[in-house]
Amino acid sequence: MPKIESPQSLERYREILKSEREKYRATVSVCGGTGCQAHGCEAVYRALEGELSARGMKESIELKLTGCHGFCEIGPLVVIRPQGIFYRQVKPEDVPLIVEKSVLGVEVVDELLYQLPDNGKRMVREEDIPFYGKQTRLLLKDNGSIDPRSIEDYIVQGGYAALAKALFEMDPDGIIDAVDRAGLRGRGGAGFPTARKWRACRAATARDGIKYVLCNADEGDPGAYMDRSLLEGNPHAVLEGMAIGAFAIGACEGYVYVRHEYPLAVINLHRAIEQARGLGLLGKNILGSGFDFDVNVSLGGGAFVCGESTALMASIEGRIGEPRVKHVHTAERGLYNRPTNLNNVETWANVPLIINMGSEQYAMVGTEKSKGTKIFSLVGKIRNTGLVEVPMGITLREIIYDIGGGIPDGGKFKAVQTGGPSGGCIPESLLDTPVDFDSLYEVGSMMGSGGMIVMDETTCMVDIARYFVDFLCGESCGKCVPCREGLKQMLYILEDIAGGRGTMEQLDLLKELAEVVRDTSLCGLGQTAANPVLSTIRYFEDEYVEHIVEGKCRAGVCKPLLTFLIDPEKCTGCLRCRKQCPVGAISGRKKEPHLIDQERCEKCGICLEVCEYGAVVRK
Amino acid sequence: MVRLVIDGQSVEAEEGWTVLEAARHYGVEIPTLCYAEGLSPYSACRLCTVEIISRGRSRLSASCSYPVQEGIEVRTNSQKVRRARKVIIELLLASCPNSRTLQCLASKYGVTRIRFRPEDRGCILCGLCVRMCKEQMQAGAIGFANRGTGREVAVPFHAKSEVCRECGACLYICPVCELPCPGPLQPGQLCNACLDSLQLEAFPCKE
Secondary structure, three states: OOOOOOHHHHHHHHHHHHHHHHHOOEEEEEEOOHHHHHHOHHHHHHHHHHHHHHOOOOOOEEEEEEOOOOOHHHOOOEEEEOOOEEEOOOOHHHHHHHHHHHHHOOOOOHHHEEEOOOOOOEEOEHHHOHHHHOOOOOOOOOOOOOOOOOHHHHHHOOOOHHHHHHHHHOOHHHHHHHHHHHOOEOOOOOOOEHHHHHHHHHHOOOOOOOOEEEEEEOOOOOOOOHHHHHHHHOHHHHHHHHHHHHHHHOOOEEEEEEEOOOHHHHHHHHHHHHHHHHOOOOEOOHHHOOOOEEEEEEEEOOOHHHHOHHHHHHHHOOOOOOOOOOOOOOOOOOHHHOOEEEEEHHHHHHHHHHHHHOHHHHHOOEOOOOEOEEEEEEEEOOOOOEEEEEEOOOEHHHHHHHHOOOOHHHOOEEEEEEOHHHOEEEEHHHOOOEOOHHHHHHOOOOOOOOEEEEEEOOOOHHHHHHHHHHHHHHHOOOOOHHHHHHHHHHHHHHHHHHOOOOOHHHHHHHHHHHHHHHHHOOOHHHHHHOHHHHHHHHHHHHHHHHHHHHOOOOOOOOHHHOOEEEOOOOOOOOOHHHHHOOOOOEEOOOOOOOEEOOOOOOOOOHHHHHOOOOOEEEO | OEEEEEOOEEEEEOOOOEHHHHHHHOOOOOOOOOOOOOOOOOOOOOOOEEEEEEOOEEEEEEOOOOEOOOOOEEEOOOHHHHHHHHHHHHHHHHHOOOOHHHHHHHHHOOOOOOOOOOOOOOOOOOOHHHHHHHHHOOOOOOEEEOOHHHOEEEOHHHOOOOOOOOOOHHHHHOOOOOOOOOOOOOOOOOOOOOOOOOOHHHOHHHO
């Protein structure tokens, strides 16, 4: 395929591709996201491939491995279009039946349909399932229908039309104004107005005429995989957004900084760049407009701190990934000391959407100050684990209960953690908080890049704070004192409290230290590192006090505070716990009540798990 | 010239100065550890933290790298600053309990107890030696290795350096590898010998 040299030829090419696809009677999409890969979607895909070719249907049925569909809990997912039949937990042995009934015929395979948990009703189509019904999937809608390995697939679905429009129908200032009117704010977490960032970088003078646009794909929050899924499932949307941004800013070169732990994202991104270059959608004189722009991929080594803008730039330059002070903004002096604009994956993916939809239409979604949608990875103690895209302003309750299906196994909700290690834990009393940048900040958390971890009463809030501080201790770059030393001392205090050695003075010290770390750290990592501690103290101080004063962990997580006892009334003397105890702490003869030696007990809880008579109690 | 307010005084500073330079020019004292004239500012110890009020918003910032700006107000000794400074000294003393420089700073800025768990590591990672070696001695023999709590100053791969000329400039500039403070006996204790001294400015035990 020769390079596309004008927007007209792009449209012609799109028409050709569309007519080529008319031969297909139906499309079978297998979710190839990381979640479904783990569930074994590759085998399902191969089985479908074999079945379709055995039946001689390869020419009439389109089969593709797409990006993440979102409902990772019940993968592997298979969707048959145009009917829109949605099958879950598909195994290779289900494939002949699916092809027989739903591809050849017009029936559905009942057993593979999603079942409502409360009344067992089976749902045929994706949009009928409550998990999808309450979402507004603007960014993710193509994820389930595009083969990320094929630029043609992206073009058929309207891809690169926004770039053509931006290059030929708009001027750079007009694009920035459009993004401004759309009210787009950075999806990396802090919510800085994107247009303001772009304008500053456009206004900055480059000494040698070179400016950069960067894409931050160094997603590192525990439990978060939004950017990963976007890059894996729809890399061209990110590239198109970057090209539009580069044109608006006046940049000629771009970098995607992506973690090397995301192998599929890296492969798909490289392939997408090659394909876009091949068609002249990246490189010199894009679509004959005279605008040059190319994208490089820079692999991150897995340091959380490299998601910080200046550390990221240092890392691309080949230096230690360490933040520097930002009194001179990166818009003026960033990568290689040249004007640089950095946005997150999801922010870039929003850009083509804004150009295609129009700012006004885009701004209809969301709240007054937070526009558009936000993708969250909904994980933890939640029934419907997965990737959800919701309009800004939806309440946490709607996300957790209507989309997420609530807490599984009859558990009781305790808190939801947003914003990863920089965010905070939000209690049940604040579940009606609207999800937007400012409201989440007000309640002591933050939007973050979109991790949402749901916790139930088996989660100890002291332990959660300890977990995040421990994570940050290892991920801090170690440059500035408050972050490096402060986090370490915070961890010691939290370990003391969780270990039953804490004092009330230590709790006050923890608060004071957390505030100083927040106020004096050099970069965003340190300044927000205290949030998990401050927010858990703010909403769950009683749990801290309980650990210290009563020596009790109500969630049963902090082992040093637990005691395992055997109720002699219930114990039948079956020897089971005695045999299983790894430290030999249980004594007692057959058919006589057993006894746990508290000195030797390691509190592993195995006795509790193996006892069939409910004789072991945890206190 | 840039006009700004430092501790209630209206002053003028030259464009390009940092807040620390301006304050020192007018005799306002701000403690520093990782700062040295002639080396690029590093802003890691955060001891030079001051409160900066700009456009109605107050925030703490390291004065050694903050460029003077028209109309800002700088407070070098507000309650917020004092609290942050004390906690930072305390944190540093927990990692280098017998450093004389740190013990003297503690006395001077009213730190009377260390509430953190002491762990003598003999280095506060201020990076003065690294910058000295690179910027003044043009050698670049040492650098930082590892991250987070495992960070250390090291020669590459802990092997004998081929570029080190053993000039000793790193030792010369190090604020903690000097004779230890004679005061405290156990890590985590404070000397505070000079706390009651009338001549706090002179750091009596340093003579």
